[in-house]
Amino acid sequence: MPDPTSAVSPAPPERGPRPTATGPGRVLVAVYAVFALAATSRAAVQIATDYYRAPLAYLLSAFSAVVYIVATVALASRGSRARRVAFLACSVELVGVLVVGTVSLLAPQDFPRATVWSGYGSGYGFVPLVLPMIGLWWLRRTR
Amino acid sequence: MHTGLVAAVVTASLLAAASGLVAAVRNRPPGLITLALAAVAAVLTLIQSAAAAVDLVRGHRPAELATSIGYLVGIVVVLPLAIAWAVAERTRWSGVVVAVGGVTVAVMTARLVMLFRGTGA
Numbered sequence: 095m096p097d098p099t100s101a102v103s104p105a106p107p108e109r110g111p112r113p114t115a116t117g118p119g120r121v122l123v124a125v126y127a128v129f130a131l132a133a134t135s136r137a138a139v140q141i142a143t144d145y146y147r148a149p150l151a152y153l154l155s156a157f158s159a160v161v162y163i164v165a166t167v168a169l170a171s172r173g174s175r176a177r178r179v180a181f182l183a184c185s186v187e188l189v190g191v192l193v194v195g196t197v198s199l200l201a202p203q204d205f206p207r208a209t210v211w212s213g214y215g216s217g218y219g220f221v222p223l224v225l226p227m228i229g230l231w232w233l234r235r236t237r
Numbered sequence: 238m239h240t241g242l243v244a245a246v247v248t249a250s251l252l253a254a255a256s257g258l259v260a261a262v263r264n265r266p267p268g269l270i271t272l273a274l275a276a277v278a279a280v281l282t283l284i285q286s287a288a289a290a291v292d293l294v295r296g297h298r299p300a301e302l303a304t305s306i307g308y309l310v311g312i313v314v315v316l317p318l319a320i321a322w323a324v325a326e327r328t329r330w331s332g333v334v335v336a337v338g339g340v341t342v343a344v345m346t347a348r349l350v351m352l353f354r355g356t357g358a
Contacts, residue, residue, distance in 0.1 A: 117330050124322060124334045128341050131315070135307035143303045 114177065114236040115170045122232055125225060126166040132218070133159035133210045154194060155209045161187050162210075165229065181233055188226035191215055195223070238292075238346075238353045242285045247343050249278035250316070254339030257323075260332035267323055267332040275323075275335050279316035282342055286313050289353070299352045308352065312345045 115123060137155035145152055161183055168180035195214030197204060208217060215222030253274035260267045267275075286309040299305040319338025323331035 116326060117328060118333075120322065120326055120328075120330045121333045121337060124319060124337045127318065127322075128315070128337065131311050135304075135311050139301075139303040139307050 111235055111237045113172055114180065114233060115172065116236075119169065119232060119236060122229060123166060123170045125221070126162060126169060126229070129210065129218070129222065129225065130159065130162035130166045133162045136210060150204065151209055151212075154190075154211070158187075158190060158194075158210050161190065169229065169233075177233065177237075181230070184226045184229035184233065187222075188230070191222050191226065238350050239285070239288050242281065242288055243346055243350055246278065246281045246285050246346050249274060249281050250339040250342040250346070252339075253278050253316075254336040254343070257332035257335030257339065261329040261336070264329045265332070266327035266329065267335050271332060271335055272320060272324070275316055275320050275339065278339065278342060279313075279320065282316060282346075283313050285346070286310070289349070292353075297353070300355045301352060305349065305352045308345055308349050312342055312349070315341050315345070 113119070133155065137152065137159045140148075140152040140155055165180060165183035165187060168176045168183055191211040191214060194209060194211035198209075198212040210218060210222050214220060253271060256271040256274050257267050260271055289305075289309050293299075293302075293306070316338050319334055319341075323334040323338075
């Protein structure tokens with residue numbers, strides 16, 4: 095602890111919004127990382143064990159895993175390119191959870207095996223539905 | 238799953254989470270106690286996965302073998318990553334990061350117990 099005054103909040107430069115991956119943004123990245131881990135493991139297990147039972151659902155699992163990984167890395171990185179990628183990933187995620195959630199309720203026979211986005215993420219406390227909204231909101235508030 | 242180990246993992250990870258949240262509420266970065274609790278929980282998690290792996294090698298078959306292996310592997314990286322991510326920026330939010338890691342490990346452990354009892358779906 096070289097400098098006691100730097101122990102709390104090395105405040106970001108006071109002008110303009112803060113960088114995305116600072117402060118509360120770090121919690122957002124952490125939660126995204128948890129879902130990247132969950133979706134990746136789920137997809138890996140599904141594709142490795144019985145891919146042919148529900149290829150569409152399993153490919154969607156893999157797709158959601160990629161989206162979460164890209165979103166995690168992009169939200170944790172600095173720069174305008176990372177920001178654009180993060181916007182895109184969060185948007186795709188929001189569309190994905192809404193479309194897959196709706197289809198999994200209307201046509202459950204097409205989704206015999208669950209993905210992270212099935213039932214709007216009900217298997218994960220609906221966090222997959224809320225997360226992209228918070229992500230997009232946070233991206234708007236930061237630079 | 239070994240009941241004593243499970244209890245130790247859940248206790249340590251939830252204590253680390255609570256400690257991280259207390260630091261956040263007090264607007265302080267997570268202190269030595271929080272980080273030490275998280276480190277202890279991380280080591281216990283590793284022991285828990287190793288012990289479960291031994292059970293698997295000895296022939297115990299949980300409800301979904303592949304899923305169980307995924308959880309046993311995935312759970313050991315959560316707290317080390319959370320600690321590293323929390324230490325990289327020392328603000329109140331780092332305590333919340335530790336809390337996210339701790340709660341995740343507790344939830345994953347509960348899921349593992351269900352899988353190993355054969356009641357997991």
